[in-house]
Amino acid sequence: MAGRSAKGASAYHAGAAAEDSAARAYAAKGYAVAERRWRGQGGEIDLILRGEGLVVFAEVKQSASFEAAAASLGAAQMGRIMTAAAEFLDGEPAGSLTECRFDAVLVDGTGAVQILENAFGHG
Numbered sequence: 830m831a832g833r834s835a836k837g838a839s840a841y842h843a844g845a846a847a848e849d850s851a852a853r854a855y856a857a858k859g860y861a862v863a864e865r866r867w868r869g870q871g872g873e874i875d876l877i878l879r880g881e882g883l884v885v886f887a888e889v890k891q892s893a894s895f896e897a898a899a900a901s902l903g904a905a906q907m908g909r910i911m912t913a914a915a916e917f918l919d920g921e922p923a924g925s926l927t928e929c930r931f932d933a934v935l936v937d938g939t940g941a942v943q944i945l946e947n948a949f950g951h952g
Contacts, residue, residue, distance in 0.1 A: 843891055844889070844891060846891075846940075847889050847890075847891035847934075847936040848865065848866075848875055848876060848889045850936055850940055850942050851875070851876060851887060851889045851934040851936065851942055851944075852865075852876060852878075853942075854934070854942040854944060855876070855878050855880070855885070855887070855944070858880070858944075859880050859881065860878040860879065860880035860881075860885060861878060861879050861880060862876060862877070862878055863877045863878060863879045863884070864876070864877040864917075865877075867913070867917060868913075869912075869913040869916035869917060870913075870916060871909055871912030871913040871915070871916055872906075872909035872910060872912060872913040873913065874886050874887075874888070874910055874913050874914060874917070875887055875888055875889040875934075876889060876934070877917065882928060883927075883928040883929055883930055884917075884918070884921070884927055884928070884929040884930075885929070885930050885931075885932055886910060886914045886917075886929065886930070886931050886932070887931075887932045887933070887934050887944075888902060888906070888907075888910055888931075888932070888933050888934065888948075889934045889936065890902055890933060890934070890935055890936070891935075891936040891937075892935075892936075892937070892938070893937065893938040894937050894938065895935045895937050895941075895943050898935040898936060898937065899933065899935055899945075902933055902948075907931070907949050910931065910949075911931065911949065914929065914931070930946060930947050931947065931948060931949035932944055932945060932946050932947065932948055933945040933948035933949075
């Protein structure tokens with residue numbers, strides 16, 4: 830992390846902690862983390878999970894409140910995530926026919942986690 834500002838390093842660590850909380854919440858539901866911060870040509874996906882016969886692409890958003898976290902996920906970012914997910918699915922045995930879901934995982938200032946399944950309205 831050489832060259833990162835103190836604010837940037839703090840944001841990085843807060844994001845990593847939020848992703849860890851999200852991964853634990855999914856594990857409690859029987860999902861396994863397949864990838865963390867998977868990067869394709871189309872963009873980055875925070876968590877890719879497997880469980881219940883499907884692949885879940887999860888975008889983790891952390892803020893002081895669930896509402897603020899949800900508000901930080903915009904249409905352009907969702908589009909980039911879906912493009913990256915399509916690239917990931919190209920490597921799956923069933924390709925684009927793989928059953929999948931796009932979730933938003935909100936983490937508030939207390940560390941509480943709220944999983945919004947199928948938050949992108951696709952999948």
